[in-house]
Amino acid sequence: MARSFTQLSTLLEWLDLDRDKLPFQCDDSADFPLRVTLDFASRMRVGDAGDPLLLQVLPLQQESAVVEGYSQDPVGDMNAAVSQGVLQKYNGRALLITTAACAIHCRYCFRRHFPYQQQHIEPQLCDQTLEKLNAPDITEIILSGGDPLTLNDQRLALLLSQLKQLPYLKRLRIHTRMPVILPSRVTPELVNILRDFPLPVTTVLHINHPNELDESVATALHQLRHSNTHILNQAVLLKGINDSPEVLKELCEKGFRMGILPYYVHQLDKVHGSAHFQVSRERALELEKQLRKQLPGYLLPKFVTEIAGENSKVSIGRF
Numbered sequence: 001m002a003r004s005f006t007q008l009s010t011l012l013e014w015l016d017l018d019r020d021k022l023p024f025q026c027d028d029s030a031d032f033p034l035r036v037t038l039d040f041a042s043r044m045r046v047g048d049a050g051d052p053l054l055l056q057v058l059p060l061q062q063e064s065a066v067v068e069g070y071s072q073d074p075v076g077d078m079n080a081a082v083s084q085g086v087l088q089k090y091n092g093r094a095l096l097i098t099t100a101a102c103a104i105h106c107r108y109c110f111r112r113h114f115p116y117q118q119q120h121i122e123p124q125l126c127d128q129t130l131e132k133l134n135a136p137d138i139t140e141i142i143l144s145g146g147d148p149l150t151l152n153d154q155r156l157a158l159l160l161s162q163l164k165q166l167p168y169l170k171r172l173r174i175h176t177r178m179p180v181i182l183p184s185r186v187t188p189e190l191v192n193i194l195r196d197f198p199l200p201v202t203t204v205l206h207i208n209h210p211n212e213l214d215e216s217v218a219t220a221l222h223q224l225r226h227s228n229t230h231i232l233n234q235a236v237l238l239k240g241i242n243d244s245p246e247v248l249k250e251l252c253e254k255g256f257r258m259g260i261l262p263y264y265v266h267q268l269d270k271v272h273g274s275a276h277f278q279v280s281r282e283r284a285l286e287l288e289k290q291l292r293k294q295l296p297g298y299l300l301p302k303f304v305t306e307i308a309g310e311n312s313k314v315s316i317g318r319f
C-alpha cells in the first residue's frame with residue numbers, strides 16, 4: 001500500500017497522459033484524495049484517458065457539482081447505526097464498520113462522506129458492541145468499512161476470535177476489494193484465519209470491469225479458495241465504465257473462470273460527487289434484459305438498488 005499512487009501528477013505521468021489534454025477537468029484538491037495501488041494501475045491502458053479503471057479513481061471537477069437528490073448519506077447509514085460502528089438495516093444481518101481505510105479510493109463510493117471517526121469498531125470489541133451482537137436476531141455478521149482486509153492478519157484474527165464466540169451466529173461475510181486491488185494481501189496466514197473460522201464464510205468482492213481481473217488476481221483467488229470461502233461479486237453500474245451488456249457479460253464470465261459468482265449489480269447510490277456516473281433506470285433494466293438472454297441463471301447478477309428504510313435491497317424492476 002505504501003507504493004500506491006496518491007498524487008494525480010505521478011499517476012498521469014506514469015500513464016503517459018498530459019493533464020492539459022484530457023477530455024475533462026481534474027481536481028485533486030478534494031477531501032477524498034486520489035488513491036490507487038500500483039497493482040490496479042498496472043491494469044490500466046497507457047495513454048488512454050477513457051480507461052475504465054482510470055475513470056474509477058480519477059478525481060474530477062464534476063464531483064463538486066451540487067446535483068438535486070444527491071446527498072452525503074444517500075442510503076440512510078446514519079439512521080441504521082444501532083451502536084458505535086454497527087449498522088443494522090436488515091433482518092438477521094449486522095454490518096460492522098471495521099476501519100476507514102481502503103487501498104483504493106473509488107470516486108463513486110457511497111461512503112465517501114461517511115463519518116468514520118464517529119462510527120467504527122475496534123478489533124478488540126468493547127462490551128457494548130459484544131452485547132449488541134450477542135442477540136438471537138443477529139445470525140450473520142458482515143465485515144465492512146472501509147475495507148476490512150486493510151486490517152492486518154493479527155487484528156483480523158483478534159476480531160474473528162471474538163465473533164466465533166457468539167452463540168447465535170450462523171455465517172460470516174467479508175466485503176472487500178483487497179484481493180483485486182492488492183492481490184498480495186491474500187497471505188497464507190489470512191487463508192488460515194478464514195479456514196479456521198468455525199462457520200461458513202462468504203467473501204463478497206467488488207469488481208466493476210473485466211480488466212480489473214488479471215493473472216495476479218486469479219492466483220490470489222485460487223489461494224483464497226483454500227480457505228473454503230464462497231466468493232461472490234458485487235458491481236456498481238457506472239456510466240462510461242460498465243454500462244454495456246458486453247462488458248457486464250465478460251465480467252460475469254471472466255470472474256466465473258476465477259471462481260467468482262455474480263451477486264449484485266447495484267444502481268449507483270446518489271452520493272454527492274457521483275452524479276456523472278449515474279446510469280438511468282431504463283438503461284439498467286435494458287442491460288438486465290440483455291444479460292438474462294445471454295447468461296445461464298447462475299451467472300446472472302441481481303440488479304438492485306438501495307432505498308433507505310426498505311427491509312432489503314430492492315430489485316430495480318420493482319420500484
Ligand SMILES: *Cc1c(COP(=O)(O)O)cnc(C)c1O
Nearest residue numbers: 087088089090093094095142313
Ligand atoms: C447491503 C447491506 C447488507 C447486505 O445485504 P444483502 O442483501 O444481504 O447482501 C447488510 N447490511 C447493510 C447495512 C447493508 O447496507
Ligand code: SF4
Nearest residue numbers: 102105106109146177
Ligand atoms: S473499496 Fe469500497 S469502501 Fe473503499 S472507496 Fe471503494 S467502494 Fe468505497
